[in-house]
Amino acid sequence: MNLLAKRRGTQDGDRNVASHTIGNALVVHMRDSLRQEVRDLALGLAEDPEHQLVVVDIPADSSFSVWESAAKLLPRKRNGVRLVIGGRSRETTTLAGQWLSERLGRTIVAPDGSVMPGVDGSLFVDAGWGTGWVRFQPGKPPQRDGKRFPRPVWENAASFVDTMPTSAGSVAEPLPGGVWLRPRGPERILAAHRARLIETLPAQSEVCTVVLGCPGAAAVSLDDITRFWGWVPAEVRTRLRLLRFGPIAVSADMAFGQHVANAVGESVVCYAGIPVGSRTEPGIYLVRPDGNLGWRAFAEELGYSPQESGQQAAPELLRHREPVFGAEEIRPGAYRYAPDAVLEVVQSGLWLRPPQETANAVSIRTAEADAGRQLVLFDESSPESASRMRQLAEDVFGRLDPHTRRLSWVAPASSVVRRRIEVVGKAAGFIESARPSTPEPVTQVLQIAGPPSVEPSEAPGGVGSALEADTPTEVHPLRLESSPVRGDSGGPASVTDPGPAPIRATGVPETTAGMGTATVLDPPAAPSGPAGPRETATPRNATPPKGTAAPKGTAAPKETSAPKSGITEAPAGPGSGTPTAPAQPDRATAETPPRLENSATTPPGSPTRTEPAGELITITQPTPAPEAAALIPKRGLDEERTWLRRALSQEYSAVANSVGRVLSEHPGFQGALGRSSGRLLADAVAVRLYLSGAGDQVDPALRLGQVGPHVPFARCTVSGLSRLPSHRGAAVFSVTLTAREWELYRSRKLFSEWGFISALTAPCAKQQAEHDVDVLVWSMTSRRTKLLEPEGDATPDRVLFVPGTSFKLLDLVEPEEGKRGQIVLRELGAGEIDASGRVDRNRASLDDLAMSSMRRKMETWAESKGTARTADSAAPRFQTLPGLVRTDRTGE
Structure with missing residues (x-):
């Protein structure tokens, strides 16, 4: 029955979707529902010699079958497709671009941001840092393709x-x-x-x-x-x-x-x-x-x-x-208007003068224009020729086009030298007072009182x-x-x-x-894979920035790294905590983000139920207080960077030179280094340290909502990751889950992660050999860490999701004999969560597109030979499901 329903839905989609060629574009729309503004847009688009222009006008909440029908209407050609989608969220357009690329086996250029029509059929895509056109190619990571079309x-x-x-x-x-x-x-x-x-x-x-x-x-x-x-x-x-x-x-x-x-x-x-x-x-x-x-x-x-x-x-x-028709140009900008006169183009308008240079020529050519009046100047330096030059100037005035003539005056050339305009002859208009033709000096400059x-x-x-x-x-x-x-x-x-x-x-x-x-x-940084010191790398006498001090009576949070195995399972009590949604991208400050709809919260450090001391259980992560979150504070990160350089001075010095060399050699950082090299270096060093052993204890403390020196460290890491390339598409890692963790994931659909989540751009054969569940995540904002991976111990295929990212569970399959388990997640976009934390439930089409794209990616991965992609030291970083944390009964 399901197969028949799916086939029937696809056929319905075929009947409901139509396409027409309008101007240089193919317009795909719901049958009998082509909007006039879409028609006008397509009709005016400039030609794209490299891609087929396709304008999509289907409802935002369209089912997957409608998108499937739209894909079938695209001609089977070898060249790429430039997709223009209006009135859609960034998540929809990028998902559609990735899915169509895999579905059609063609290059798709889609907008990541809002589309603005420009002059002569041009398009401008912008919604802030890192947005614009994105190029999707089958089997390759997406690439930015500028903001402008034609480029x-x-x-x-x-x-x-x-x-x-x-x-x-x-x-x-x-x-x-x-x-x-x-x-x-x-x-x-x-x-x-x-x-x-x-x-x-x-x-x-x-x-x-x-x-x-x-x-x-x-x-x-x-x-x-x-x-x-x-x-x-x-x-x-x-x-x-x-x-x-x-x-x-x-x-x-x-x-x-x-x-x-x-x-x-x-x-x-x-x-x-x-x-x-x-x-x-x-x-x-x-x-x-x-x-x-x-x-x-x-x-x-x-x-x-x-x-x-x-x-x-x-x-x-x-x-x-050209000022007037028919005049002979004798040198650039100078025309023979009469045997005894030259008509010259100057900034303030036109100048009638004798053939020979005059004494005030430089001043006349230097005088800047007045946007309110165009001047036809005549040279009056010689009494013999002044009357003749004025007569010719009035003749030129009469030959100007009507619009220019309405804004024009005839005046002696010496008036612009004296910065006075004296209207004479048949010129139109009247000047009440003499005004300089150049602006007055600007004496006041923008004053900044503090940052x-x-x-x-x-x-x-x-x-x-x-x-x-x-x-x-x-x-x-x-x-x-x-x-x-x-x-x-x-x-x-x-x-x-x-x-x-x-x-x-x-x-x-x-x-x-x-x-x-x-x-x-600065584009939000998606923190890279966790790494941390075996012992807290912060000296006991180091003082964290304001708002991030360690709890009273302690110099640093107690180590909370979970062992690789031996986790005690415990059923959730009725008061088990549910994570709240991360702040939307335009609200990423150190404030408590809105809660996800229908979610309960667990105070930082609160257990879900009483268990014997010392035993570890898995709970959903509590919502951290502002001082315990890795979100960037509104005041900036100067305090955190100062703390990082002082508290981790030895570790900082050990890697600063190598990190600085990487930044200086990479073209993407050269401009930024010239503007803020100290801040950029500090953030990049934080990323390198986090990816090494110095970051091992960061994530457990973040997930438990603890306050301590790991917070400023994590904030600098988030900032440093903002400069790294983003990854859009499927990411994967393999885990082994307890019965308690299966229970938590079966009981809800939405999860928020307050630490860093590590994943890979392709499966790791070593992980799959050791674990029986594959976690697939459709990523929109994770960051590739290859550039700053530790030397000699790198995981080059790693990507990181930043703290505060929310995920939606799309599919869950428990492992059986001879069959691997699978958990499929989709990263929630900012547009899906409102200010109060409510999640838009009408995004089924995004779920379908993500599932379809990941199925195709899994087929590609299955055909390729398995490769070990994870460094041994980084392996524990890939053992955590988003939204969960392993802790003892007190949450310490």
Whole structure:
């Protein structure tokens, strides 16, 4: 009957799912239910020469049979598939990508994060640190594939993929068309401008736009710009185009581009305004102080070279648009307008002058533009030619396009030198008072009174941690469906940009709490395999950081490592504890996380029932108090790192050099080492020590909710693991279980783990020979530890789940004669647990996709030859089921 029901469900799915080719994409949707916004999205998507574009529009709670039917509708081709799924959680999209890759035997590129449509059919995927497009290939671990489609040639540089801090008050945030160097807040100001930049700044293939500042917010400093410049590889710097969008803390004695060139010691290229329109040939529009558009620039790109102190030269005109039709260009930017006159493109507009150079030529070419008025200047230095130049200027004015003419004035060239605009002739408009054509010097710079406040935000690791302030990343989830901009009051934010290509702020990103502050989003680190000292490595006189002191009367927690065997089984009493859900990734702070729905809690150290002293039993893990949890505290980790260097000084010194060498030789750490080498090294050393024998006693104490020196050690380990590659897909290890442990796993579906869980990317033949149960876990956030494994005693295929990760039991099969037992778990994503700890029960499709993918992975593993993958010293780390702990009757 079950087989017939399954077959009938698949057939129903075939009848209910349909596909149509729309534009460059194949759209898979429920029959007779194709939404207009999905149709419009597919119709406008750019072509992908390497992959088949597939837009999926099926309900979020669709059954597994619907996904199976959708897979059957995809043509059988050899090239890969770029999957666009809107309105889904990150767990759904990544699971679907992995499952389709195994199901079809093809490369699948799927979004890990929210999808935002951009200019000319481009797509931008972002939801914070570590998110973007992910490439799934059969039999291979997933790989990040940038944030932008089509992918620009410059995106390979790490500086353009994740939000990075440039100082205590500013960050570099990725945009579809480049990077936004901006202050941290306030979010009520940032939100509308972010939406504008995401929707209108084109992602040019060869050019990366670096947007500087935010209108109405604090200024970014020259140090922020030079620091970011240093992160960019030398071969990519020639592709950068600097764009002044808001205030910059530089004086007005020369152009900001000249300040930057002098500071970095290299030539820089600046946009005169903001690119708008096509990804291949955008128009450049001046930016008003409030962020709205001004007139379309004639001088589009300006080059600045380093100058000696006190010297100033006119910028080089690198790109411009033709001012009038039919004029002969005699040199770049200069046209023969009449036998006795030259029409030259300058920053402030156009300049009519005699063929010979004039005395004030450098000052006129240096004068910066005013976004509110485009000037047609005429040279009046010679009384004989002044009247003629003014007449020709008025003629040029009449030939401008209507929009530019409405914002234009005719004025003598000397007025920009004097910084006064005198309107003459037939020019339109009236100027009430003389105003400088360049901004006033910025004298106030962002002041930071103490460290910035740190709020938790969503990150891709198993625990969403608010990490140290030197690696902030702000998250702004984006929606596939467009929506009007919302201000603080909830009303639509109006945008009144004049011009032929106005910017409309639609599809604004939905901001998360804490974005307006210094949100630290280093991806949550998934701690690696446990390792610990045979004796507690903390000296007795070492003082742990505040909030993590050892219990009164003790210098360190009592060792609680469980023996390999001899565990006494005991049935659970009615008050047996049930673990609570870990904090969601945007709430990974040292606070008690919400409880899982319908779960009881056990106070730290409380037994489930009375047993004879000295005997070990298995219980579900109690929920730790904030001071006993390995979650990253809001205040950061400076105290924990200081404690680590002092308390474990000998162990730290023994491995610091080798760890530092590994970090310096790995490309992924080079940029971070330049910004926070001391903090990064301390965290990496903690990971190495944890993976060695120094970490053996960490997990038992964490699982029992004990307070002691293991807590700061574990927190540093969590932070260090955040830099390591994540593992998405099946993970496995083998165990031998007691009757009590089978009973606990049969009695509930949800488990939370407060220590580190070790697993492998493929089965270990040695483990399987010693144990009769395989534990398979579908991982979303575990971390690969190969890079920091102990030298000479490594387990290179190990992955670690961080403390606070929750799991859902999908299947349980006890071992029989000649048949291995099996426990199948799925890591719960952040979107499945709300703030109160309730778990979304309507995620059956995720369970089905995970089960199907793991079955296929097991088939692949069965065909491969068994390999011993675990070092002998690390073997005990793989003997713990998530959510359980072995302890004596007192829980000590």
